[in-house]
Amino acid sequence: MEDKTLYTITIFSENTVGVLNQIATIFTRRQLNIETLSVSPSAIKGIHKFTITSYADSDETMKKLVKQIDKRVDILKAYFNTNEDLVHQEIALYKIETAKLLATSQVEKLVRKHNAHILDVNEHSTVIQKTGHYKDTQALFDELAESIGVLQFIRSGRVAITKSKVERLSDMLAKREAKGENEQISK
Amino acid sequence: MKEEYSEQSTISGSEALIRSLLAEEVETIFGYPGGAIMPVFDALYDHRDEIKHILVRHEQAAIHAAQGYARVSRKTGVALVTSGPGATNVITGVTDAMMDSTPLVVISGQVASGLLGSDAFQEADVIGLTMPVTKWAYQIRRVEDIPWAVSRAFYIAASGRPGPVVLDIAKDAQLNRHPFSYKKTDFLRSYDPFPDVEEDDIRAAAALIRSAKKPLALVGQGVILANAEEELKAFLEKADIPFGSTILGLSAIASSHPLNCGMLGMHGNLSPNIKTNECDVLIAIGMRFDDRVTGNLNTYARQAKIIHFDIDEAELNKNVKATVKVLGNAKQTLPMVTGLLEKQSHAEWIEEFKPYEQKEFECVIKEEIHPGAGPIKMGEVVHKVTEATGNKAVCATDVGQNQMMGTRYFKFTQTRSMITSGGLGTMGFGLPAGIGAKVGAPGRTVCIFVGDGGLQMTMQEFGTIMEYDIDVKIILLNNNFLGMVRQWQELFFDERYSETRMKNPDFIKIADAYGIKGRKVIDREELDGAIEEMLAHKGAYLLEVVVETKGMVYPMIPAGGCVSDILLGNGHSLY
Numbered sequence A: 001m002e003d004k005t006l007y008t009i010t011i012f013s014e015n016t017v018g019v020l021n022q023i024a025t026i027f028t029r030r031q032l033n034i035e036t037l038s039v040s041p042s043a044i045k046g047i048h049k050f051t052i053t054s055y056a057d058s059d060e061t062m063k064k065l066v067k068q069i070d071k072r073v074d075i076l077k078a079y080f081n082t083n084e085d086l087v088h089q090e091i092a093l094y095k096i097e098t099a100k101l102l103a104t105s106q107v108e109k110l111v112r113k114h115n116a117h118i119l120d121v122n123e124h125s126t127v128i129q130k131t132g133h134y135k136d137t138q139a140l141f142d143e144l145a146e147s148i149g150v151l152q153f154i155r156s157g158r159v160a161i162t163k164s165k166v167e168r169l170s171d172m173l174a175k176r177e178a179k180g181e182n183e184q185i186s187k
Numbered sequence B: 001m002k003e004e005y006s007e008q009s010t011i012s013g014s015e016a017l018i019r020s021l022l023a024e025e026v027e028t029i030f031g032y033p034g035g036a037i038m039p040v041f042d043a044l045y046d047h048r049d050e051i052k053h054i055l056v057r058h059e060q061a062a063i064h065a066a067q068g069y070a071r072v073s074r075k076t077g078v079a080l081v082t083s084g085p086g087a088t089n090v091i092t093g094v095t096d097a098m099m100d101s102t103p104l105v106v107i108s109g110q111v112a113s114g115l116l117g118s119d120a121f122q123e124a125d126v127i128g129l130t131m132p133v134t135k136w137a138y139q140i141r142r143v144e145d146i147p148w149a150v151s152r153a154f155y156i157a158a159s160g161r162p163g164p165v166v167l168d169i170a171k172d173a174q175l176n177r178h179p180f181s182y183k184k185t186d187f188l189r190s191y192d193p194f195p196d197v198e199e200d201d202i203r204a205a206a207a208l209i210r211s212a213k214k215p216l217a218l219v220g221q222g223v224i225l226a227n228a229e230e231e232l233k234a235f236l237e238k239a240d241i242p243f244g245s246t247i248l249g250l251s252a253i254a255s256s257h258p259l260n261c262g263m264l265g266m267h268g269n270l271s272p273n274i275k276t277n278e279c280d281v282l283i284a285i286g287m288r289f290d291d292r293v294t295g296n297l298n299t300y301a302r303q304a305k306i307i308h309f310d311i312d313e314a315e316l317n318k319n320v321k322a323t324v325k326v327l328g329n330a331k332q333t334l335p336m337v338t339g340l341l342e343k344q345s346h347a348e349w350i351e352e353f354k355p356y357e358q359k360e361f362e363c364v365i366k367e368e369i370h371p372g373a374g375p376i377k378m379g380e381v382v383h384k385v386t387e388a389t390g391n392k393a394v395c396a397t398d399v400g401q402n403q404m405m406g407t408r409y410f411k412f413t414q415t416r417s418m419i420t421s422g423g424l425g426t427m428g429f430g431l432p433a434g435i436g437a438k439v440g441a442p443g444r445t446v447c448i449f450v451g452d453g454g455l456q457m458t459m460q461e462f463g464t465i466m467e468y469d470i471d472v473k474i475i476l477l478n479n480n481f482l483g484m485v486r487q488w489q490e491l492f493f494d495e496r497y498s499e500t501r502m503k504n505p506d507f508i509k510i511a512d513a514y515g516i517k518g519r520k521v522i523d524r525e526e527l528d529g530a531i532e533e534m535l536a537h538k539g540a541y542l543l544e545v546v547v548e549t550k551g552m553v554y555p556m557i558p559a560g561g562c563v564s565d566i567l568l569g570n571g572h573s574l575y
Helices: A021-029 A057-073 A098-103 A106-111 A134-147 A169-185 B013-023 B033-048 B059-073 B091-099 B126-133 B143-158 B169-177 B201-210 B220-226 B231-239 B271-278 B330-339 B347-351 B353-370 B378-388 B401-409 B430-440 B459-468 B482-493 B507-513 B524-536
Strands: A005-014 A037-042 A047-056 A076-081 A086-097 A116-123 A125-132 A152-155 A159-162 B010-014 B028-031 B052-055 B077-081 B106-112 B136-140 B166-172 B176-181 B215-219 B244-245 B262-264 B281-285 B305-310 B324-327 B394-397 B445-450 B472-478 B517-521 B539-547
Touching: A005 A021, A021 A047, A047 A057, A047 B215, A076 A169, A086 A098, A086 B262, A086 B394, A086 B482, A106 A125, A106 B524, A116 B013, A116 B244, A134 A152, A134 B305, A152 B028, A159 B378, A169 B244, B010 B013, B010 B136, B010 B166, B013 B033, B013 B143, B013 B169, B013 B176, B028 B059, B028 B430, B033 B106, B033 B459, B052 B231, B059 B077, B059 B091, B059 B106, B059 B143, B059 B220, B059 B430, B059 B459, B077 B482, B091 B106, B091 B126, B091 B347, B106 B126, B106 B169, B126 B136, B126 B166, B143 B166, B143 B169, B143 B176, B143 B305, B143 B445, B176 B244, B176 B347, B201 B281, B201 B305, B201 B324, B231 B394, B244 B271, B262 B271, B262 B401, B271 B353, B305 B524, B330 B482, B353 B378, B353 B482, B378 B401, B378 B445, B378 B472, B378 B524, B394 B401, B394 B430, B401 B445, B401 B472, B401 B482, B430 B459, B430 B472, B507 B539, B517 B524, B524 B539
Parallel strands: B028 B052, B028 B077, B077 B106, B106 B166, B136 B166, B215 B244, B215 B281, B244 B262, B281 B305, B305 B324, B394 B445, B445 B472, B472 B539, B517 B539
Antiparallel strands: A005 A047, A005 A076, A037 A047, A086 A125, A086 A152, A086 A159, A116 A125, B010 B176
16 A cells, blocks of 8 residues: 555435445446445435545546546535545444453553443453544554454444535535526526 | 325326327337336337337347437437346447447336346346446336436436436336326436536636647537537637547538548547647547547647546546646537637648648558559548538448548538447447438438448348338448458557458348348449449448458557557558
């Protein structure tokens, strides 16, 4: 991954069947790997938001990718950012043996040090949660794995929000609807 | 909508589909029936006076015919096929239409919604298969969605940068009943085919054009699709800008126009290709800098400032970085720029094109169209045919040498006269596309140039020609080789003719079996008479011309090369 930058691509789409397939194809054609993917309903009813991360060699590649995604009929808006423009988070869950947790104070120290939380404890296993950047969740994993071992580990895709003032989707939609009405009137 | 309705006020989904097509003013459909689309064909039977259905002999021909129809007529082409193999057989044509921005609505049957995903008989994931090669692909599973989906399909196919749309209709949606109402789509919030034109871009473009001493325009199909031929002409004439056309931009402006310098690209004309690398301002209008036009991008027009007019934002800065980008419909943007220009003159610059035209004529064209002796040449045939039609015919081509000879030597006086597979280069396209073109423009002469290879890919369509009396003039340039591949083998593969020689059937006998009049010409003396006979004949005609076995298309810029690599053949060199 040397010389490549991690980009975050944000896409708003209509909630129709097959949108993910349409998006994924455009990544495939340009030989770009999807590193992480997170999809959820946006704040606006009927509109879904995709947050995708991918390594690419230049802004140019990303511009072309985003324009081709934006071009699809079901896509409302697509844009990309680099890490500097974003506040971003991932969430990770770690399952460890409860017996090992109880045997030493190591886990407590790690949970405090990494600002993690314990979500669930039963007689067999304990689930710890940590949110943060990739390197943060990875650091806790490495330390847990080294000290008492990790039974299971899962990390979510990235969610991100831009720091700068960007056009809000609701404003963009209002503009589009107004343009639509004008077009209809002028007919 | 929870209204009670009586059985009488409802219609079947199939009937709703046909009424939706009628609401979109569809007059002609190219199709082929099968199990999962039978209810639609049944409904079509009741409307056979309103919608003409052309039964092709293979679904691939249905889609290519719809393409030819759309390209000549400005209408959206419609193809109707069954599920599974019916749908997969149209995928080549759908891809072709996507590459060449042809408005199409393809309707495929699909197994009943309850069977979807069960590997049912003749089930194929048509949406999954066609999604990457369509502008929009949608599966209709409920009868009530039919009018809505058809309305969106026609809107999406024809607006903005046109393209193919696939509607995949489950059989139960065709059979179930529902009340019918139809509303044309004219707005989708997620899709803006009418981008706002930025006044600043218009001003920047006009300023650059005003400052240009050596401007060159590149004309693409975007002009034809926008119906902006007159606007283009006004612009070019006022600014006095010479232009070259992409293969799909051919015929936008008459071949004889004094500013028309011919075709761009690999087998294009010398002067516009060479001047691309000498101009100071390059104005690309509705074209997409395909690699067959540009060759090596690192040596392409590096000296020039580039203005790119296009309606598709994804094309801007995709292959070539533009100094000024003008996003919008050429019919709107061109007059805005023209309005900011004073009458200009570039007589000296235009004069610089002449030596290259002369050079190309001396080294290539003269020998190709007036060889005098020896075997008949391909360019000679095309030249004689276009002359005999007064340059007024529609030219459809297949792919390969026949295509390059057709595009190089056929001349045009009318727009929408060049029907060829530009982006995808689909062999087998010519005959069915020519059939579609004749159906779409019945008043025009349609000349189809095919090779012996491509003709045999869709030759079954002689049956369609026979059944519907489609008056197409088929000119078979027969060299008993896959000529273009053979040409590359000769130039780049040490003359190792791997799998390009063909043992061919008696084409005239085959045509005869379909009731198509035909004539085979070997001797040059017979050629004029045969062309005359073909054009005078009422009905389809196959003119087979046995041409030079090892004919070559020149000039040629080898793939990935640049203008200094141009090959002229016959021992000629550029400098």
